[in-house]
Amino acid sequence: xxxxxKNIVKKFGSFAALDNVDLKVGKGxxxxxxxxxxxxxxxxxxxxxxxxxxxAGEVTIDGEDALGHGASERHVGFVFxxxxxxxxxxVFENVAFGLRVQPRAVRKDEATxxxxxxxxxxxxxxxxxxxxxxxxxSGGQRQRIxxxxxxxxxxxxxxxxxxxxxxxxxxxxxxxxxxxxxxxxIHVTSIFVTHDQEEALEVANRVVVMDKGRxxxxxxxxxxxxxxxxxxxxxxxxxxxxxxxxxxxxSVRLGDRPLNIAADGAVSGASKLFVRRHDMQIGPAGTGxxxxxxxxxxxxxxxxxxxxxxxxxxxxxxxxxxxxxxxELQAGEIIGLQPRRYRIFxxxx
Amino acid sequence: xxxxxxxxxxxxxxQAYSSTADLAISPPSGRDASTRARATAASKDLRSEPGPIxxxxxxxAVSFLTIFVVLPLVVVFASAFSKGVTAxxxxxxxxxxxxxxxxxxxxxxxxxxxxxVFGVIAAWAIAKFExxxxxxxxxxxxxxxxxxPVISGLVFVLLFGxxxxxxxxxxxxxxxxxxxxxxxxxxxxxxxxxxxxxxxxPLMQEQGTQEEEAAISLGASGxxxxxxxxxxxxxxxxxxxxxxxxxxAMGEFGAVSVVSGHIRGETNTMPLLVEILYNEYQFVAxxxxxxxxxxxxxxxxxxxxxLEQRLDEGQPPRDEPSDH
Numbered sequence: 014x015x016x017x018x019k020n021i022v023k024k025f026g027s028f029a030a031l032d033n034v035d036l037k038v039g040k041g042x043x044x045x046x047x048x049x050x051x052x053x054x055x056x057x058x059x060x061x062x063x064x065x066x067x068x069a070g071e072v073t074i075d076g077e078d079a080l081g082h083g084a085s086e087r088h089v090g091f092v093f094x095x096x097x098x099x100x101x102x103x104v105f106e107n108v109a110f111g112l113r114v115q116p117r118a119v120r121k122d123e124a125t126x127x128x129x130x131x132x133x134x135x136x137x138x139x140x141x142x143x144x145x146x147x148x149x150x151s152g153g154q155r156q157r158i159x160x161x162x163x164x165x166x167x168x169x170x171x172x173x174x175x176x177x178x179x180x181x182x183x184x185x186x187x188x189x190x191x192x193x194x195x196x197x198x199i200h201v202t203s204i205f206v207t208h209d210q211e212e213a214l215e216v217a218n219r220v221v222v223m224d225k226g227r228x229x230x231x232x233x234x235x236x237x238x239x240x241x242x243x244x245x246x247x248x249x250x251x252x253x254x255x256x257x258x259x260x261x262x263x264s265v266r267l268g269d270r271p272l273n274i275a276a277d278g279a280v281s282g283a284s285k286l287f288v289r290r291h292d293m294q295i296g297p298a299g300t301g302x303x304x305x306x307x308x309x310x311x312x313x314x315x316x317x318x319x320x321x322x323x324x325x326x327x328x329x330x331x332x333x334x335x336x337x338x339x340x341e342l343q344a345g346e347i348i349g350l351q352p353r354r355y356r357i358f359x360x361x362x
Numbered sequence: 363x364x365x366x367x368x369x370x371x372x373x374x375x376x377q378a379y380s381s382t383a384d385l386a387i388s389p390p391s392g393r394d395a396s397t398r399a400r401a402t403a404a405s406k407d408l409r410s411e412p413g414p415i416x417x418x419x420x421x422x423a424v425s426f427l428t429i430f431v432v433l434p435l436v437v438v439f440a441s442a443f444s445k446g447v448t449a450x451x452x453x454x455x456x457x458x459x460x461x462x463x464x465x466x467x468x469x470x471x472x473x474x475x476x477x478x479v480f481g482v483i484a485a486w487a488i489a490k491f492e493x494x495x496x497x498x499x500x501x502x503x504x505x506x507x508x509x510x511p512v513i514s515g516l517v518f519v520l521l522f523g524x525x526x527x528x529x530x531x532x533x534x535x536x537x538x539x540x541x542x543x544x545x546x547x548x549x550x551x552x553x554x555x556x557x558x559x560x561x562x563x564p565l566m567q568e569q570g571t572q573e574e575e576a577a578i579s580l581g582a583s584g585x586x587x588x589x590x591x592x593x594x595x596x597x598x599x600x601x602x603x604x605x606x607x608x609x610x611a612m613g614e615f616g617a618v619s620v621v622s623g624h625i626r627g628e629t630n631t632m633p634l635l636v637e638i639l640y641n642e643y644q645f646v647a648x649x650x651x652x653x654x655x656x657x658x659x660x661x662x663x664x665x666x667x668x669l670e671q672r673l674d675e676g677q678p679p680r681d682e683p684s685d686h
Binding site for chain 2: 062063064083084085086087088089090091093095097098099100101110111114115159162163165166
């Protein structure tokens with residue numbers, strides 16, 4: 014099922030939660046809405062579900078106008094961050110709810126409902142919990158039940174609001190992989206909201222990066238990581254070194270130190286240079302266009318992370334770089350640095 | 363998401379425990395229970411007080427309770443049975459007494475039923491929606507508690523009395539409100555309105571709207587959502603409010619006294635009859651009726667304790683159990 018969102022505007026008082034948002038989601042996609050809190054991602058999800066209404070704009074699901082229908086008629090599965098399981102019902106009744114409230118004319122008989130619930134509990138591998146109450150389950154189990162409950166109505170699309178946000182790191186990781194494989198199995202068009210970039214990059218086919226009610230970039234996980242469209246995306250996704258630089262004509266300077274890199278068409282003026290931690294080339298003192306003193310080195314796994322105080326430039330700038338283990342760094346050592354891959358964006362303020 | 367006013371304030375509790383009719387209004391929540399647990403932990407430190415002081419404090423509390431609470435209750439029953447069991451039941455079997463009991467039950471049934479509906483609607487509006495004037499509405503709900511019951515009664519006299527705003531019209535159309543059952547019911551509804559609403563609002567605020575949203579997204583209609591999700595979640599709080607509402611409706615004196623007209627055998631409720639009989643030196647009859655009201659209070663206390671336990675259990679801690 015496809016979803017199309019056009020020119021959506023939503024204001025809370027004078028605060029624009031969504032500022033002219035356009036989005037198309039293709040059939041069978043697993044899309045992540047990624048952004049910091051207050052970026053409007055949850056509001057957008059709730060508008061698609063029919064739990065909130067936009068001030069202006071259009072939402073169509075499969076070419077059919079959705080805004081003319083309430084949430085109960087949209088046939089959309091919604092999974093809440095805090096599960097929102099019905100606390101007075103057993104797990105079984107929670108999952109069966111959507112089937113039991115159907116209009117009499119289309120409601121299945123009891124045996125069919127029981128079989129369907131059993132099937133869903135098997136799907137989320139929790140059939141042994143059917144007679145428990147939500148308060149007796151762990152967070153991860155509750156979220157899987159919430160998902161089974163949403164899938165019971167055979168939703169046209171599945172919407173998940175920070176589905177793993179309330180879980181601890183280890184369970185979160187397990188559930189991520191599980192959600193991915195579940196999506197491969199059932200292929201329902203899905204959108205999930207998250208503020209966790211790792212989650213978005215790992216689970217989604219396509220990532221929508223949002224900030225301040227606007228979409229900053231839409232792309233595959235590789236695209237948004239390797240080719241960030243804006244300074245915000247570069248800073249939000251992955252760890253970046255950010256240096257305030259001055260672009261004049263084709264040359265780039267950090268303070269009074271010229272950097273031996275091309276401006277790549279960046280507009281003249283105050284700008285920001287973004288470099289990934291691992292994209293800083295390290296050499297002996299005097300080799301790169303930057304120079305700094307290593308202050309502190311931590312080694313773990315395949316990398317060593319060094320804190321480097323840059324010399325030159327205005328004041329003391331300390332950056333963190335990641336270097337491979339094959340060249341041992343020592344605290345106190347003076348090294349030369351050269352950005353290998355980088356992006357320059359005009360400074361916004 | 364939004365900061366909302368909750369009703370569980372120490373002042374409310376204090377005021378609430380001051381008489382049997384005005385029982386506690388705020389149902390305990392899970393959070394309350396934890397506060398209580400902390401309070402018990404703190405009281406351990408107080409055991410460092412020397413023995414005699416501890417003894418004096420406890421003795422003071424106990425004697426105070428005995429003089430002001432236990433003794434009056436004992437006196438009520440003692441006076442009621444002072445001429446023997448036969449006199450007691452004879453007094454209750456008097457037509458006037460039976461009429462008062464019937465009227466009290468009828469008025470309580472009407473006002474509890476209506477306040478149940480109004481209370482749920484008011485609590486729903488306040489707990490689940492944001493709208494301008496909400497704080498004002500919350501304050502307004504408390505008005506019947508803060509105003510003297512006599513004034514609550516007088517308001518209805520002003521509205522429906524012969525010299526009142528609508529009096530002439532009512533008289534012309536032969537509608538009897540004052541000095542009749544409708545007037546007594548109206549005054550009682552006014553006085554008891556806050557109980558259901560106030561016991562539900564904190565509960566509903568704490569529960570939020572997510573379960574309702576989940577139900578709607580699963581295709582449930584508004585009514586299905588209310589009866590299958592909202593109502594089961596608030597049922598203990600609702601019963602709690604109804605219980606207190608009922609206790610007050612049966613025991614209300616001031617407001618009812620103003621609008622009743624004291625027509626013997628017709629518009630006297632039990633509390634009114636107690637006063638009339640007492641003034642006529644019929645002590646056994648007076649205390650016999652009073653003993654029924656006292657028993658109502660005792661039963662209410664027991665049920666209230668049971669409901670408070672259910673409410674505590676019904677609020678599972680929000681913290682996540684650890685994953686394995």
